[in-house]
Structures are given as C-alpha cells and as structure tokens.
Amino acid sequence: MSRDKVISADKLVHMKREFGFPDDFLCSLVPKYPEYFRLVGCPGEEKSFLELVSWNEEFAKSVIELRAEEESELTGIRVRPSFNWKLPPGFFIRKEMREWVRDWMELPYISPYGNASHYEQSSPEMEKRTVGVLHEMLSLSLLKRMPVPIIGKLKEEYRFSNAFASVFTRHSGLFYLSLKGGIKTAILREAYQNEKLIDRDPLLVIKDKFVELLEEGNKERAEQLRLKRQQVQKELEMVAVKDTVSDQQGELESGEQL
Structure with a gap:
C-alpha cells in the first residue's frame, strides 16, 4: 500500500505490537522470504527500509475486495466492493450529511493496493483511497484499532494529508474515534459489537x-x-x-x- 512499495523498517518496529509481529521479526521473519522482501540499511539508525521485491496479485486484495468476492460466490451475483457504512443505534446525522455520505459511497471503490500517484490530494477519489488504506490497516491489526499517532508515522509512505485524522470523524459510520486515556485511537466500527471484538x-x-x-x-x-x-x-x-x-x-x- 505504501509509495514505491517501500516502508521504513524502524517505523514498522514501532508498530509491531499492533500487528502481532515478534520482537525480532526483521531478523527472524523477513530473511525467510527473500522472494518477497529485502531489508535495506541497518535497523535502529532510522535509515533502514523494507522493500517489496516481487508483486503478487493474489496478496493485493483488501478485506473489502475479498468480502465482495465471497458474497459473489455465495449469491452468484457480481457484488461491487463497498464499505459497510453503518451507524450505531440511536446515532443520527443531519440530512445534508446523509446525502453527502450517499454520494461518496456511490464513488467506485479504490483498492488501497492500487497506484494512487495520479490522484489529487484534495480529490474525492483520494479520500476514498485514504479511507480504504485506513480500513485495511485497522483490519490487519490485531485489535482492529490503532492509536492515531502511530498511524501518522506512515503518513508519507501512504500519502496521507496532514489532516488525515479528520477522516475518522467524517466517516463515523466506518470508524469510531476514542479519546480514552488521553490518546486518540481509531477503531474499526464493524469489527466490534457492544464494545466486544467480533472476530x-x-x-x-x-x-x-x-x-x-x-x-x-x-x-x-x-x-x-x-x-x-x-x-x-x-x-x-x-x-x-x-x-x-x-x-x-x-x-x-x-x-x-x-
């Protein structure tokens, strides 16, 4: 999902707990798959990078896309990849906002694994892609939630704007922003039921x-x-x-x- 298929290894180390990586994953896990990854530089000096060596289309499918494929197989009808936008009971938004959400949801889904270099930063398509990346990141995390400051570490790699955190409040049907403990934490709403992790x-x-x-x-x-x-x-x-x-x-x- 990152720009040029390269990501800072040191930033990944800071995020290892979120994705369940072992403490020594750069030494124990990465070398096992040389056909996929290459470690450049020395970790710990903030100049090391994890590079994707080869691209596999089978791996480049988001949770949203896989879910649409499963539904298509079950129903026999082609299902368009789409977000599960749903507000909790008792939560309402203004009519203008509902109309905006409806129009935004009608925009084609943009895979977070696709090339986004041709999208303008302020375009609706780029926001659709940003939401897709954030949705995928949270879906891949262990608890389906991550502190916003940790997500912000990958702002450059994922081409997030400086105000990317506003996406969480603007798309309240997809995300929930918690301020518990004085730390902003983005939570994937569909992954929880009554504050309990479903899967x-x-x-x-x-x-x-x-x-x-x-x-x-x-x-x-x-x-x-x-x-x-x-x-x-x-x-x-x-x-x-x-x-x-x-x-x-x-x-x-x-x-x-x-």
Missing part, C-alpha cells in the same frame, strides 16, 4: 489462554501461601500452648517444693 485473531486467543494460565498459577500460589501461613500460625499457637503448660507445671512444682 478475534488466533494470536489473541493464544494470549488469552496464556493469561488464564498465569491467573491459575497465581491463584494456586496464593492458595499455597495461605495454607503455609495457616500452618505456621497453627504451629506458633501449639508452641504457645506448650509454653503455657510448661510454665504452669513449673509453678506447680515450685509450690510443692515450698
């Missing part, structure tokens, strides 16, 4: 199981510590009873001697 990535499932194991281990350890404290307390009480009995016996013996 969980396998990595998240593994993470959840790992957290469950940790919690079970912590509970077991806490229980062991509790039982140990009870045993220590019981032993202390027994020692105290023995000392009391010994003192009493000593007093009795002293009285008999007198």
Whole structure:
C-alpha cells in the first residue's frame, strides 16, 4: 500500500505490537522470504527500509475486495466492493450529511493496493483511497484499532494529508474515534459489537489462554501461601500452648517444693 512499495523498517518496529509481529521479526521473519522482501540499511539508525521485491496479485486484495468476492460466490451475483457504512443505534446525522455520505459511497471503490500517484490530494477519489488504506490497516491489526499517532508515522509512505485524522470523524459510520486515556485511537466500527471484538485473531486467543494460565498459577500460589501461613500460625499457637503448660507445671512444682 505504501509509495514505491517501500516502508521504513524502524517505523514498522514501532508498530509491531499492533500487528502481532515478534520482537525480532526483521531478523527472524523477513530473511525467510527473500522472494518477497529485502531489508535495506541497518535497523535502529532510522535509515533502514523494507522493500517489496516481487508483486503478487493474489496478496493485493483488501478485506473489502475479498468480502465482495465471497458474497459473489455465495449469491452468484457480481457484488461491487463497498464499505459497510453503518451507524450505531440511536446515532443520527443531519440530512445534508446523509446525502453527502450517499454520494461518496456511490464513488467506485479504490483498492488501497492500487497506484494512487495520479490522484489529487484534495480529490474525492483520494479520500476514498485514504479511507480504504485506513480500513485495511485497522483490519490487519490485531485489535482492529490503532492509536492515531502511530498511524501518522506512515503518513508519507501512504500519502496521507496532514489532516488525515479528520477522516475518522467524517466517516463515523466506518470508524469510531476514542479519546480514552488521553490518546486518540481509531477503531474499526464493524469489527466490534457492544464494545466486544467480533472476530478475534488466533494470536489473541493464544494470549488469552496464556493469561488464564498465569491467573491459575497465581491463584494456586496464593492458595499455597495461605495454607503455609495457616500452618505456621497453627504451629506458633501449639508452641504457645506448650509454653503455657510448661510454665504452669513449673509453678506447680515450685509450690510443692515450698
């Protein structure tokens, strides 16, 4: 999706958590696929780049396009790729805005993997393409959401305008902009239902199981510590009873001697 099929490796390192990349993905993952990627420069010096060596049309299909293909196969009718623009219950927009959204949705879908060099930055087509890129980025992320500042790191590579973040509020039927924690986070609206992620990535499932194991281990350890404290307390009480009995016996013996 990036300009010239090249992206900053250092920027990808900053985004690795968002996409579930391992910490050493530049060393462990990239070299395994020399037919696809080439690492240029030394990572960590802000002058390294990940370059796409060969182009595969099968990989250059967005979530929107794949969804349209699946629907076409199921129905036998050619389905045009289109965004799933839907507002949550109780959320309304003005008539003028509804008309603008309707006209914008009628514009042909522009694949984020296509060449966008001939589009003017301020044109409706470029906005359609920008929305497509943002939709694809969020769809590829683990949690289907990303902090806006992190997305902004790829502004140059993806030809985003300086005001690209306004897209999230202008297209409220596609995105939700959260300000929780004082950080602007863009959320893919269709990926959530009642604030719950609908389709969980396998990595998240593994993470959840790992957290469950940790919690079970912590509970077991806490229980062991509790039982140990009870045993220590019981032993202390027994020692105290023995000392009391010994003192009493000593007093009795002293009285008999007198």
